[in-house]
Structure formats: structure tokens, C-alpha cells
Amino acid sequence: MKIAVLPGDGIGTEIVAEAVKVLDALDLKFEMESALVGGAAYDAHGHPLPESTLKLAKEADAILFGAVGDWKYDKLDRPLRPEQAILGLRKNLGLFANFRPAICYEQLVGASSLKPELIAGLDILIIRELTGDIYFGQPRGRREAPDGEFKGAPEAFDTMRYSKPEIERIAHVAFQAARKRNKKVTSVDKANVLETFQFWKDTMIEVHAQYPDVELQHMYVDNAAMQLVKAPKAFDVVVTGNMFGDILSDEASMLTGSIGMLPSASLNSRNQGLYEPSHGSAPDIAGKGIANPLATILSAAMMLRFSLNQEEAAQRIEAAVQKVLAQGLRTGDIWSEGTTKVGTVEMGDAVVKAL
Numbered sequence: 614m615k616i617a618v619l620p621g622d623g624i625g626t627e628i629v630a631e632a633v634k635v636l637d638a639l640d641l642k643f644e645m646e647s648a649l650v651g652g653a654a655y656d657a658h659g660h661p662l663p664e665s666t667l668k669l670a671k672e673a674d675a676i677l678f679g680a681v682g683d684w685k686y687d688k689l690d691r692p693l694r695p696e697q698a699i700l701g702l703r704k705n706l707g708l709f710a711n712f713r714p715a716i717c718y719e720q721l722v723g724a725s726s727l728k729p730e731l732i733a734g735l736d737i738l739i740i741r742e743l744t745g746d747i748y749f750g751q752p753r754g755r756r757e758a759p760d761g762e763f764k765g766a767p768e769a770f771d772t773m774r775y776s777k778p779e780i781e782r783i784a785h786v787a788f789q790a791a792r793k794r795n796k797k798v799t800s801v802d803k804a805n806v807l808e809t810f811q812f813w814k815d816t817m818i819e820v821h822a823q824y825p826d827v828e829l830q831h832m833y834v835d836n837a838a839m840q841l842v843k844a845p846k847a848f849d850v851v852v853t854g855n856m857f858g859d860i861l862s863d864e865a866s867m868l869t870g871s872i873g874m875l876p877s878a879s880l881n882s883r884n885q886g887l888y889e890p891s892h893g894s895a896p897d898i899a900g901k902g903i904a905n906p907l908a909t910i911l912s913a914a915m916m917l918r919f920s921l922n923q924e925e926a927a928q929r930i931e932a933a934v935q936k937v938l939a940q941g942l943r944t945g946d947i948w949s950e951g952t953t954k955v956g957t958v959e960m961g962d963a964v965v966k967a968l
């Protein structure tokens with residue numbers, strides 16, 4: 614079994630080092646090979662996703678990814694920007710199903726900006742479609758407005774689109790995931806305005822006919838954003854498109870205490886997966902040794918479970934994370950009065966010790 618390790622930029626290198634340390638401590642005899650990706654790859658090779666990195670990712674059984682991006686690359690042509698590396702990996706590997714579990718650990722109930730009673734015991738699963746929607750739709754670009762009030766003025770445009778098979782396959786993933794949980798799927802759309810999402814909703818209803826044991830609820834995305842902070846425990850599985858899922862999962866991360874706690878798994882139809890924290894490269898704290906590595910460490914646990922058939926090892930990592938939280942250790946993002954503030958490396962060391 615081979616793991617491609619792609620740390621990327623900013624805090625990516627710091628948090629992936631801790632996850633690798635935890636994997637090494639499990640002594641599972643996996644082969645791990647690292648490669649540059651994102652801005653680091655652009656600096657070294659002139660491209661954010663060099664052929665050699667893509668080849669390694671394709672050949673690996675699983676990919677452990679940090680994060681890409683930095684403000685200094687924001688003026689590059691879009692195809693050369695670091696973010697194209699993660700988008701390119703998702704598209705090239707067909708990683709259409711993104712699992713973002715938002716679990717509020719008992720020890721972190723006080724770390725959230727929400728009232729404890731709203732989030733205590735929270736366990737919801739956001740399933741985000743990851744290879745379609747407006748993030749990939751063509752055409753896109755800049756041009757002179759062809760019509761309307763501002764005809765002739767410079768304008769920019771993107772294309773939101775979903776094909777029926779794309780919606781069907783993510784719907785099956787969501788209903789099947791719900792069957793293993795509390796049997797409720799909330800499909801988040803904007804069917805009241807967007808044709809793409811009326812089609813999404815219609816297709817969800819069609820696929821749902823095959824899952825009569827699962828409850829299907831529909832919710833507009835604006836309401837979903839509100840309900841997530843009003844009554845988050847009313848959700849079980851949330852399924853939505855690429856852009857809405859991107860936004861709602863960052864929102865849901867605060868229900869867990871911090872975005873530094875939200876892991877993710879991005880799977881293709883062969884169960885090959887890319888595992889990364891839901892956050893980005895956090896340039897504002899990069900290099901300071903204060904980033905929370907737990908989302909990445911928990912992503913490594915998801916990797917062991919979903920792609921490497923190592924359920925027991927996955928559970929060992931998850932139990933170790935809970936243990937360090939119970940010991941009162943906290944990085945700055947989840948710190949609260951009466952707990953002990955630690956840095957990135959100390960947190961990783963503590964998880965290794967708690968395994």
C-alpha cells in the first residue's frame with residue numbers, strides 16, 4: 614500500500630508533518646512518498662500540479678494532502694495559481710464525493726462560539742459534490758457584456774451546471790451514508806432561483822425512490838446556513854453541490870470548535886481517496902508553529918478507514934485525539950480558560966503518546 618504525501622503550502626507542511634508522525638507511530642508498514650504541490654510546486658517547477666505529482670497521486674492507494682495557496686500567487690494567471698492543484702487532483706482522480714463530518718467532541722463544547730446546549734453531542738455529515746458545479750463549469754471568463762443595461766462594459770462570468778449522472782451518483786452516496794446513520798438526508802439547493810438546482814432537487818427525489826427507509830428533506834441554501842447555527846443537531850446527512858458545500862462546511866466547522874478540527878475525505882468510485890483538512894493554508898499563521906494539526910490527523914484516520922482497510926488503526930487515532938483533548942491540551946484556535954495551550958508539534962507529539 615502506498616500513500617502519496619502532498620503537504621503543499623503555508624500550514625500545510627506543518628500539519629501534514631504531524632499526521633505523518635502519527636501514521637509512522639502506528640508502524641503499519643505503508644510506503645509513503647512525498648511530492649510538491651501548489652505554490653511550492655510552482656516555485657520549483659513552474660506549475661502547481663506537475664506531471665510527476667499527478668502521476669504519484671494516481672498511482673497511490675491514498676493521498677494525504679495539506680493545503681495550497683498564498684496571497685503572493687493571487688496575481689498569477691488562474692491555471693498557474695496554487696488552488697488549481699487541488700481542483701486538478703479532484704478532477705483528474707474523479708474524487709466526486711467529499712465527506713466532511715462535523716463532530717463536536719465533548720471536551721470542545723466550550724470552544725465553539727455557539728451555546729453549549731446547541732452543539733453538545735453534535736454529529737452531522739456534510740456530503741459535498743466535488744467535481745462539478747460552478748467551480749468546474751465552462752465557459753467562464755471575461756468579455757464585453759453582450760447585452761443588458763451595461764452592454765459593452767467589461768464583465769466576468771462562470772457557468773453553473775450539473776449533469777443528471779453527476780447528481781445521481783452523489784445522491785446514492787448520501788442515501789447510503791444515511792442508512793448507516795440516522796436515516797435522514799437534507800438536500801440543500803437553491804431551486805427557487807437556479808435551474809441547475811431545480812434539476813438537482815428533481816433528481817434527488819427520483820433517486821430517493823430507491824431508499825424508502827431514508828427520510829429526504831429539501832432546504833434552500835440560505836435557510837440551511839441559518840438552520841446550521843440555529844439548530845444544527847436537527848441535521849443528519851447534508852448533501853449539496855460543490856459551492857454550497859464549500860461554504861456550509863466552513864460554517865459547520867465552527868460547530869466543532871474550530872476549522873482546525875474538521876477533517877475530510879474525497880473519494881472516487883474506486884474508493885481511492887484524497888484526505889485533507891477542510892481548511893486552507895492559513896497564511897496568517899503559517900510558520901508560527903501554532904496551527905491545529907487535528908483536522909489533518911483525523912483526516913489520516915479517515916484515510917485508514919476508507920482507503921486502507923485499517924479500521925482499528927483509524928479508531929486508535931480517533932481515541933488518541935479524544936484523549937489529548939481530555940488531558941486539556943489545546944492549540945490556540947480551540948483554547949479556553951483552564952486548558953493548556955500547546956503548539957502544532959506538541960499537539961502531534963501528544964497524539965502519538967496517546968495512541
Ligand SMILES: NC(=O)C1=CN([C@@H]2O[C@H](COP(=O)(O)OP(=O)(O)OC[C@H]3O[C@@H](n4cnc5c(N)ncnc54)[C@H](O)[C@@H]3O)[C@@H](O)[C@H]2O)C=CC1
Nearest residue numbers: 680681682683699873892893894895896897898904905946
Ligand atoms: N484545500 C485547500 O488547499 C484550500 C486552500 N485554500 C487556500 O488557502 C489560502 C487561505 O485561505 P483562507 O480563506 O484564509 O482560509 P483558511 O482556511 O486557510 O483560513 C481561515 C482562517 O482559519 C484559520 N485556520 C485555518 N486552519 C487552521 C488550523 N489548522 N489551525 C488554526 N487556525 C486555522 C486561519 O488562520 C484563518 O484565520 C487561500 O490561498 C485559499 O485559496 C482555502 C481552502 C482550502
Ligand SMILES: CC(C)CC(=O)C(=O)O
Nearest residue numbers: 696699700748859891892
Ligand atoms: C480551492 C478551494 C475550492 C478549496 C476549498 O475551499 C475547499 O475545498 O474547501
Ligand SMILES: [Mg+2]
Nearest residue numbers: 859860863891
Ligand atoms: Mg473551502
